[in-house]
Amino acid sequence: MVYRKTRAPYVQKTDRDQKLRIIVLGGLEEVGRNMTLLEYGQDIIIIDMGLQFPEEDMPGIDYIIPNISYLKGKERNIRGVIITHGHYDHIGAIPHLMPKIGNPIIYTAKLSAGIIQKRQEEYKNAPKLKFYIIDETSKLHLGAFNVEFFRVNHNVPDSFAVVAKTPVGTIVHTGDFKIDHNPINDKPADLGRIAKVGSEGVLALMADSTDAEDEGYQISETVVSDELERIFEKAPGRIIIGTFASLLNRVQQAISIAEKFNRKVIIEGRSMKTNVEIAHKLGYMKIKPGTLLEIDHYNQKDYPDNKIVILGSGAQGEQNAFLVRFAEDEHKYLSVKSHDTIIFSSSVIPGNERTVQNLKDTLARKGAKIIHYKLMDVHAGGHAKQEDLKLMLRLIKPTCYIPIEANHYMLQINAEIAEGLGIPKENIFVADDGQVIEFTKKGGRLTDERVPADYVMVDGLGVGDVSNIVLRDRRVMSADGMLVVIATIEYKTGRLIGNPDIISRGFVYMKENKKLIEATRMKVKKICEDHDPKSPAFDDFIKNKIRDDIGQYLYQQTKRRPMILPVVIKV
């Protein structure tokens, strides 16, 4: 306890105590890794704790989590972690970060808690989490913050926006949201309550920018349902629907329509199965008894093809996901039939386009009919488009506006939308990850203060241990491979023992390049023989010489630059 006290920073009342500090640790320069801090004096609340999928120049990295260096020493100030909904870009860092901040209480809706709980079980050393279940009627007192919630739509049930009443004014954080007047398996966004929150005065609105580039309104899930029904009416054989395991509303739609058309539903893919189980158990899914069919009970004689729907993950072409194994004939029970109708009911995540194209090619080649969201409305996004953002802005009527949850460019477009509705430019804050936004009762400003927000990469069991050097080495070896040169030298005589050994991978096919390797070996030999191993700094000298000369020689010969690793062994 003494230790904690000495390290607690804001024991004395300072000027800073009179200000609200908003720090977004992730989600202002990327889609994902969402995490926001609200800090007032010695009280901190956290909104979301998500992961980000790696960039293309981060080979081997599993995902990226927010950097919480700023919270070091402030653990006891944390009054709670609020989670807006149960998607990985909002919950994915929980197993890694909660133990480091003293495992505070998580405030979230029932379904989100179920999903978080389930994921936690995959991390054996992670602590048991403490939950407090919230809904639209909850009123929390978290230190200086009084927190309430209102319901928004997304593509998973139980998505909430956060209304944080602070001593300087009310901050509204939308989380991921869209406004759907006819949602499926969910209540519409509560416009009346949103208007009421707005009418009571809002200092700042933090709003989802993911789809701010897109004009118009996000399409309703009902439109998707109608389109799916039309496809069900015509499909001559099995219907296979690929989507994200996390789009639980889409899964519900598919199940309900299948029931209407008397089709049995097989759910494939571990995470989709798990999610459906959780949601069903918690009362978030309506499934009639007998609708679901276990794959190992699926006898193709008993169930004609036009009585079957298969729901699975893999619409992004993810390795090992159901749809990919199905397409590649690697599924234990199922393979593509020529009368299958395959629906890609998800948008394509940037970076996955070519993988998805390959998947479609493979399926098309086997004669299946493919329907994707570009051809028909078989997918609705989960994020507000421009008109939805305007509606939210008009209802909340905030003094200040903070675009969040996207790349910088989208934040700017979102900012322009707010400006177009009359919010003065000086009250709109397009910040970077880690940049402190400060509020008093009079208003806000973007400060120059920046807390650490750089990448914390998760790779296997390692969290934050993969450095830029490791990544750079991976990139170099990925482009042109590597070559290890081993020279064994007899220390007493300075004589090279035998010929240098050369091991190479990813550079050239060794068996077909014996001449090149032999010439390289002779060059190394000459370098070694030309220098006296007893001379000072021989090791470093000879290693650099081999690295430079052999690197240059191989580049001349091949126009490739493998990583050269010289090893000198003295015996």
Add this chain to the structure above:
Amino acid sequence: MVYRKTRAPYVQKTDRDQKLRIIVLGGLEEVGRNMTLLEYGQDIIIIDMGLQFPEEDMPGIDYIIPNISYLKGKERNIRGVIITHGHYDHIGAIPHLMPKIGNPIIYTAKLSAGIIQKRQEEYKNAPKLKFYIIDETSKLHLGAFNVEFFRVNHNVPDSFAVVAKTPVGTIVHTGDFKIDHNPINDKPADLGRIAKVGSEGVLALMADSTDAEDEGYQISETVVSDELERIFEKAPGRIIIGTFASLLNRVQQAISIAEKFNRKVIIEGRSMKTNVEIAHKLGYMKIKPGTLLEIDHYNQKDYPDNKIVILGSGAQGEQNAFLVRFAEDEHKYLSVKSHDTIIFSSSVIPGNERTVQNLKDTLARKGAKIIHYKLMDVHAGGHAKQEDLKLMLRLIKPTCYIPIEANHYMLQINAEIAEGLGIPKENIFVADDGQVIEFTKKGGRLTDERVPADYVMVDGLGVGDVSNIVLRDRRVMSADGMLVVIATIEYKTGRLIGNPDIISRGFVYMKENKKLIEATRMKVKKICEDHDPKSPAFDDFIKNKIRDDIGQYLYQQTKRRPMILPVVIKV
């Protein structure tokens, strides 16, 4: 000569001589690598010879070229190489393949020849090419083939479709095409002549499927010009236009509009400069004297920002391209200003989305206004959409249809379009690369014969020398790095000399993982000491043991799987 004669395959008249064989070596399973053979008896003509950009799982590969194993021994049958237009996916394999097929005459339009010639200069060992310049009036007699051309639109001038009159009937190959009634710097596609070709009877039409997924008509370049003019009217400062170096029609548009608005034009990026020079010299570009400004003559005092247009490459975020260097403040003369208007006048190639997003973020962060083709019509594609394909089909009225130039899935959609217009399914051939399509006067059929069409990868100076093993090694090292274990053993005594050496890159940061490395070293030591180096097959045994045990140990410790390379040195 004798040598050639003995290797020529079809000296005797056989049944095969009576058939036309169409073999597409590249472009039926991908966008790019376009190359088609028409073979009748001892006569072969080649249409296009392009490259394909590498797939994501081919790290380090520069590009892929068509596999021409089938032409081995048939070199003297080749009557000519026809190039439809001057884009790399149609010309890029020329420097590599022409020397291997006896450097036959290239039949192509003037501008295409200029571009091919220029690229050839980059390959020092490539032979001097022989050109025969064609236009819409040309009539070639190439062995059994009488070849004519008709003009189509694309986004480079001088794009032609090929009309090959063969002994069994006429084959039309569209090349890349769209139909633009109001093109810029180009004549409209010659619908009258296309109709005439159609009225004379066409056995098979081979047509561009690149945009077959898209409904409607491709937008006209005039629409793009109108939109650009609107932007020019309002832009307060400099206008920077990023596009492909090869989209010469777009470059012309930008220059003409700049002239209209009295702006000087700076062209940046080596390949764009080169292309403009070639096109200008050959009379394909209209540029008033004094319009172009060399960057080193650009004195910012003499030219106010609203009198400047900068045209450059890099709209795909290509490393080292102008727009990227400009955004990153790495350009020698230019940096982003807050009143710049930056136009991304090109579509985003699948796979580049995230890179382009990062580029936009960087530019937006510096206050520039960004306009891209999703927001406004500042780009028109170069390929036929569904209605354009229908128009071509109606005019050509072919008996048979062969979708080309895209992934399998797009070929199928293109096939469905033709089917919808009444071409019987059995006359539509959706083939794979290398699959032989056979025609007699009575009609065609897709055969089971397949000639080699697998990837030939170009990596530096190596052509086709990067095997799957090399690529697999690159992928493994890219994901989890590698670890070299060197055990030095005294042969006489079987004693391990010193401790094993361990070198690792891309796996963990060595300095921060000394314990792990030390534990690994001790495990290797134990493995070596437990086995007698004089036992038979000791080397292989010990290497496998190290690979397996250390691999497993490191996976347990880190959940990463670096490549393990054991080396045993006996002294």
